[in-house]
Amino acid sequence: MPRLAQTIGPCSDRHRVRLLSAATPADPRAAARAIDAMRRGWPIAIRGGEGALSLLAVETADAERLAAFDPHIAAPLLISAGRAVTLKLTNQRDAAVPDAPVMIARRPWLDFDTAVALADPQLDLSTPMKGPFRATAALVPDAAAAALRLARIAGLLPAFFVHPEAPGRRIAEAITLADIDSHQDPARLRLVTRARLPVAGAEDAEIVAFRTPESPDEHLALLIGQPNGAPPLVRLHSECLTGDVLGSLKCDCGPQLHAAIHAIAENGWGILLYLRQEGRGIGLVNKLRAYALQDQGFDTVDANVRLGFAVDARDFGVAGQMLRQLGQHRVRLLTNNPDKVAGLAAAGVKVVEQVPHRLPPNPHNERYLATKRDRTGHQL
Numbered sequence: 001m002p003r004l005a006q007t008i009g010p011c012s013d014r015h016r017v018r019l020l021s022a023a024t025p026a027d028p029r030a031a032a033r034a035i036d037a038m039r040r041g042w043p044i045a046i047r048g049g050e051g052a053l054s055l056l057a058v059e060t061a062d063a064e065r066l067a068a069f070d071p072h073i074a075a076p077l078l079i080s081a082g083r084a085v086t087l088k089l090t091n092q093r094d095a096a097v098p099d100a101p102v103m104i105a106r107r108p109w110l111d112f113d114t115a116v117a118l119a120d121p122q123l124d125l126s127t128p129m130k131g132p133f134r135a136t137a138a139l140v141p142d143a144a145a146a147a148l149r150l151a152r153i154a155g156l157l158p159a160f161f162v163h164p165e166a167p168g169r170r171i172a173e174a175i176t177l178a179d180i181d182s183h184q185d186p187a188r189l190r191l192v193t194r195a196r197l198p199v200a201g202a203e204d205a206e207i208v209a210f211r212t213p214e215s216p217d218e219h220l221a222l223l224i225g226q227p228n229g230a231p232p233l234v235r236l237h238s239e240c241l242t243g244d245v246l247g248s249l250k251c252d253c254g255p256q257l258h259a260a261i262h263a264i265a266e267n268g269w270g271i272l273l274y275l276r277q278e279g280r281g282i283g284l285v286n287k288l289r290a291y292a293l294q295d296q297g298f299d300t301v302d303a304n305v306r307l308g309f310a311v312d313a314r315d316f317g318v319a320g321q322m323l324r325q326l327g328q329h330r331v332r333l334l335t336n337n338p339d340k341v342a343g344l345a346a347a348g349v350k351v352v353e354q355v356p357h358r359l360p361p362n363p364h365n366e367r368y369l370a371t372k373r374d375r376t377g378h379q380l
């Protein structure tokens with residue numbers, strides 16, 4: 001059964017969307033299905049305020065899938081504003097909204113491989129000849145922005161082939177922006193299980209797992225020691241597989257993780273939240289792409305932007321939700337990052353003290369730490 005009810009009689013699209021959204025509750029499972037479909041190379045559709053877009057993610061497409069999606073070579077390519085800046089298409093986009101996504105018109109010569117080179121900045125050095133391109137502000141800009149957001153959530157490059165909804169041909173299966181918001185809503189997190197977990201540095205520890213019904217990622221809390229009436233010493237640790245597991249020297253995550261466990265154990269009581277926000281929320285593969293750009297000379301900030309992502313895509317509301325479910329509304333926070341303090345406050349958890357969490361640099365992470373200090377407001 002189609003999710004979107006039929007409307008009766010003539011009415012404007014804007015009016016119709018309002019009617020439909022009033023009638024249709026947000027469906028986080030519809031967003032989960034779209035994320036899954038994107039990862040498998042299937043088209044998805046997103047409805048915004050001025051219509052809907054049908055979208056095929058560049059990263060999981062191939063020439064055959066593109067030909068099936070767009071037999072007439074008419075589907076423009078949707079890219080982020082950050083990518084448009086690198087491609088020097090900024091004079092062709094909507095100057096009033098500099099962060100708005102951009103669409104590049106397709107031409108017969110703009111084939112699948114060219115689209116991949118447009119989407120992926122890692123290829124800029126090997127394929128420097130591009131264009132001429134005709135770029136415009138994205139059609140249905142809110143749906144276009146939502147598509148880029150969904151690509152980030154799925155851990156894919158933010159680039160799509162796009163078909164706008166044609167007049168009289170309604171895309172019935174389109175998900176809505178509210179579906180995506182509800183999929184990402186930290187209020188959907190549930191405490192699912194807990195068990196004793198002695199760890200190196202803190203034998204008196206308990207692990208608590210949280211998840212939503214739709215997301216494959218489980219966020220974890222490690223409760224260390226016994227509550228003593230004082231606000232717990234808390235560390236928000238964002239996942240870093242390369243640093244946490246492989247001992248990468250490019251960042252300070254591994255040493256920070258272990259130092260946090262020791263500091264909390266020494267304090268007598270506290271909580272380490274292990275948040276599944278790999279790569280500051282862009283996912284492992286996109287973080288490794290950012291590392292490849294860093295190998296070309298870009299710093300951690302510029303690498304994210306050139307890929308088409310925000311410098312930091314994390315939502316610390318997840319941490320606030322977990323702490324509140326654990327009954328903690330006032331914490332001492334181990335961090336050098338003022339955004340974490342603000343993020344917790346916005347989520348209803350008061351940071352009564354910010355405790356610095358600085359680890360000595362090594363020759364491989366010196367520049368990374370300097371960039372955090374100089375460009376992202378870390379107190380280092």
Ligand SMILES: Nc1nc2c(ncn2[C@@H]2O[C@H](COP(=O)(O)OP(=O)(O)OP(=O)(O)O)[C@@H](O)[C@H]2O)c(=O)[nH]1
Pocket residue numbers: 236237238239240241251252253256277278279280281282286287290291300304334335336337340357372378
């Ligand atoms: N996108 C991206 N993510 C990175 C990079 N280096 C580390 N990360 C991720 O950054 C997150 C850790 O964040 P940091 O900025 O080091 O520290 P912080 O957590 O913001 O701040 P502190 O609490 O002061 O440590 C982890 O998810 C890492 O995977 C990078 O170069 N690019």
Ligand SMILES: [Zn+2]
Pocket residue numbers: 240242243244251252253254
């Ligand atoms: Zn790291």
